[in-house]
Amino acid sequence: QKEVEQDPGPLSVPEGAIVSLNCTYSNSAFQYFMWYRQYSRKGPELLMYTYSSGNKEDGRFTAQVDKSSKYISLFIRDSQPSDSATYLCAIPYYGNNRLAFGKGNQVVVIP
Amino acid sequence: NAGVTQTPKFQVLKTGQSMTLQCAQDMNHEYMSWYRQDPGMGLRLIHYSVGAGITDQGEVPNGYNVSRSTTEDFPLRLLSAAPSQTSVYFCASSYRQGFGNTIYFGEGSWLTVV
Numbered sequence: 507q508k509e510v511e512q513d514p515g516p517l518s519v520p521e522g523a524i525v526s527l528n529c530t531y532s533n534s535a536f537q538y539f540m541w542y543r544q545y546s547r548k549g550p551e552l553l554m555y556t557y558s559s560g561n562k563e564d565g566r567f568t569a570q571v572d573k574s575s576k577y578i579s580l581f582i583r584d585s586q587p588s589d590s591a592t593y594l595c596a597i598p599y600y601g602n603n604r605l606a607f608g609k610g611n612q613v614v615v616i617p
Numbered sequence: 618n619a620g621v622t623q624t625p626k627f628q629v630l631k632t633g634q635s636m637t638l639q640c641a642q643d644m645n646h647e648y649m650s651w652y653r654q655d656p657g658m659g660l661r662l663i664h665y666s667v668g669a670g671i672t673d674q675g676e677v678p679n680g681y682n683v684s685r686s687t688t689e690d691f692p693l694r695l696l697s698a699a700p701s702q703t704s705v706y707f708c709a710s711s712y713r714q715g716f717g718n719t720i721y722f723g724e725g726s727w728l729t730v731v
Binding site (some may be wrong): 551 | 621625650652657658659660661662665675676707709719720722723724725
């Protein structure tokens, strides 16, 4: 079983819509959760991280962790064409020496 | 500040050839790592290093060698390239491993093995 699972389906939304992305993870001991954004033909960049449970907001982005379900989510409000990218969830493991990535969701925001 | 620099950006190899992907960072980061990214597979860790002289295997180390003789450089060597190694390779670094340390990625190296 992989540390983190993310359904890699593409997602197209109209500008201004709310984007909802999800991942599940395997180990209830995981405490630290990240979301990376990757533009086409570029390296991933850290978008947000959360520690333990609850929500974290940063502008139009909200990261949410539900430890009871082992479920993490990323919401993008008022989506913009500039949000078009692949979003990957990631979790550090193995003594925090390794980073396990989900497969990523390609998001396209249509003007 | 250049960040994480990878070279070459594009490379075509023949099966059985060897090559080295270069990675350098100028942020005095202790932790460096190499990932490969394949369609439908996400990013998978190949090797990592927690400091000069220290390396360890990641999730998919077979067919790759690394060394860390300096803090700045972390080259990835393909000893005998195979078509299965066709991928996009990303080098990454952070101040140290662990929580709260932002990992910075390079721009990627596109490798095709024919």
